[in-house]
Amino acid sequence: MKKAGCMIGLIVYLFLVGLVLGSFYNVVGLRIPAGQSIIHPRSFCPSCLRTIRIWELIPVCSYIWQKGKCRGCDVRIPLLYPSLELIHGLLFVLAFQLFGWSGETIVAWTLLALLTVIVASDLGYMLIPNKILLFFLPVFVIERIFVPLQPWWSGIAGACISFFFLFMIAILSKGGIGGGDVKLFALLGFVLGIKGVLLAFFLASFLGTVFGVGGIIAGAMKRQSAIPFGPFIALGTIISYFFEPNVLRYYFLLFP
Ligand SMILES: [Zn+2]
Known part of the structure; x- marks a missing residue:
């Protein structure tokens, strides 16, 4: 019984980590092709340029609370962002369910990172930047040596x-x-x-x-x-x- 509780706790934890990472990969996919840094500046609304507060950056939840709109200018936030976060969160858990405590889970998580960044970038700009592929290439090479x-x-x-x-x-x-x-x-x-x-x-x-x-x-x-x-x-x-x-x-x- 205690074991099952631990397992559920772990899955919820992984799902939340997956949501946060999915949100980060979204930002990466939208900023790299535009030549912006992924750390600075803080996220802002592309319409009214208002800096987004920390508590407005909670994956999926913020979108629901704000009814899919920016608090500053009421412009609609594309449904794409919460959807990608959610899908990434679910697949992040699925990877662990399928591969468990094995190296392949790490490969799967890296693959999900690559694909989420690519989808955000391709939908945003119709572009798959070399920079992204060149970042992931050595990571996958190292992972495939060990796994x-x-x-x-x-x-x-x-x-x-x-x-x-x-x-x-x-x-x-x-x-x-x-x-x-x-x-x-x-x-x-x-x-x-x-x-x-x-x-x-x-x-x-x-x-x-x-x-x-x-x-x-x-x-x-x-x-x-x-x-x-x-x-x-x-x-x-x-x-x-x-x-x-x-x-x-x-x-x-x-x-x-
Ligand atoms: Zn705005």
Whole structure:
């Protein structure tokens, strides 16, 4: 009984840590592409430039208390921010549930950090900055030395294969996917390995296509409107990384 209580306490604690980190990654994703420092100045409202108080920075809760508006000028705060915080918090806990006290949990948390920053940046600016990828590359290299994939060379092969594969698509599609996407997939290939990254790419393209076609049918988008690919890459990667054996099992059930 006491053990179960401890476990629930730990999960609540991890969820709160995940919310706070998610909020921080949001800020990083919005400030790095704009060339701003991630520490200074304190967060401010982009509309009325009012500095946001500490107690207005509580993830998700502040958004609900303030009914999604800035206290200074009543401008709407995009639902994107609390949503990303919440999703990050939930996945942060899920990673621990799946991998427990193993090194892979650290890899998963780093992966979630990368993806949250990328989604914020890509939705905000349609950009996946090199600075972000170059920051995460050495971190993942060190982590994969201590927590290797099976077989160990799968990450290196995954990085090379996804780089050349995506590079070819970028050339053939004449900019249908950006250089940032190509480099991001190379990095993901290193973390997920060959099988994982190919599945992530398949899922990202599939989900992006469904969303794009759905948007055109619903009349919300024009055929030419550019959709940031980042969120779909993040979604495909998460499904592949967290649920790969299951996804493949369902796939073979549907298409034996
Ligand atoms: Zn404001």
